[in-house]
Amino acid sequence: MKLTVIGQWGGYPKVNEASSGYLLEHDQYKLLIDCGSAVLSKLQNFVQPEDLNAVIISHYHPDHIADIGVLQHALLIGKYMDKNIQTISIYGHQEDEHGFQALNFQDVTKAVPYDPSGKLQIGPFSISFLKTKHPVPCYAMRIEAEDQVFVYTADTSYIESLNAFAKDADVLLCECNFYGNMDGSGAGHMTSYDAGELANLAGAKRLVLTHLPQYGDLEQLKTEAAEKFSGEVILAYYGLGIQL
Template sequence: MKITTIGMWGGYPEAGEATSSFLIEYEGTRLLFDCGSAVLSTYLTLGTIEELDAVLISHYHPDHVADIGVLQHAAMIQTQLGNLSKVIPIYGHTQDSVEFEKLSYKGVTEGKEVMEGASFEIGPFHISVCPTIHPVYCLAYRIEAGGKVVVFTADTQWTDDLVPFAQEADLLVSEANVYPQYAGKIQGHMTGEEAGKLAAQANVKRLVLTHLPQYGDRSILVTEAKKRYTGPVELASTKQVITL
């Protein structure tokens, strides 16, 4: 399984980059996890719309869905040109029915409901979800293929539920949007230390931090994570490739 960072920013992207999003590939099947600001243009430097098999959405904040509309326009144009002959499924929850309805567009994309506690298959991938703690309903995703596991926390503050959900993952991609001085003041997000705590308690093999703040010294997030977790820790970076 190959995981490529499309973007790693929370809230909005830094100049020339994208908000937190990842491309997951195995045996010719491509999944895109979240599709926020500037994600499509970055993805298109790595592959085509025709090569995209499905999109997984954690929640409907703009930094996670802002590029859904332009992805749909790209799919429509490629369909009109005769390059795309399939409907691209976009998986998301229905807790916000208005936003979920937007995932289906003119026969080129189709919204697929993801229910709390659900597990399902996309090609060679086995996927399960877990609700997180965020100002809006949000899902973490566990993706398994070829005997390997990657877990994406999506946006969340600390919750014990993520520990068994992420257990023994080969890679944990955890949000870490909060510096220690803001712990308890910024709701719905984790500190670097909390991401490290999750990695340690879940006994994962590797930790990558994403949904990063645009301000401050981000190396502090890694330092804080290492207080709790002794395995490898790093900040996500654009087009970083991890092969499991």
């Protein structure tokens, strides 16, 4: 598997960058995980919209879905440009029916529900889910292909069930919207200490901090997470590529 960070900001993107969006590839299959603000613009440096095989959404907050409509129009315009546009499946949960139905658009995208209690097979990826602690229904994802494990926490404050869910992850892509001395539980987000402790308890090989705050010294997040986790800690940035 190869992970490419398209956008790493929480809430809204910093200038010329993007909020949550991650491209996961394996055996030439291209899965976009979340599609936040400005993701489509940045995505095109790596893959054209029509070359995506599928999209999966953790939840329906704007910083994770703002560019779904933009993606849909890119595909629609592509049809008029005689591109080979196939209907792309966008997977999402149905606990917000309005958000789910918005994943449908003409014949270019199709909303497909996932069952959070079961496993979902998308191309080469086997995906299981864990409901997180966030103001709206949101799901972390454990994605496996062959003997590789990628875990994305999506948005959540720390919950103990994440420890087993992320067990032995080759890469743990963990939200980190607050600094160590802050309390993100009310907002449904983790601190750098939470992220480091989760990586430690899960036995993750690498920790990638994402959903980053727009303030403060981001290197401090990395330093604080490393106080709890002795493995490799990486700050997500646009274009970061990691081979699992």
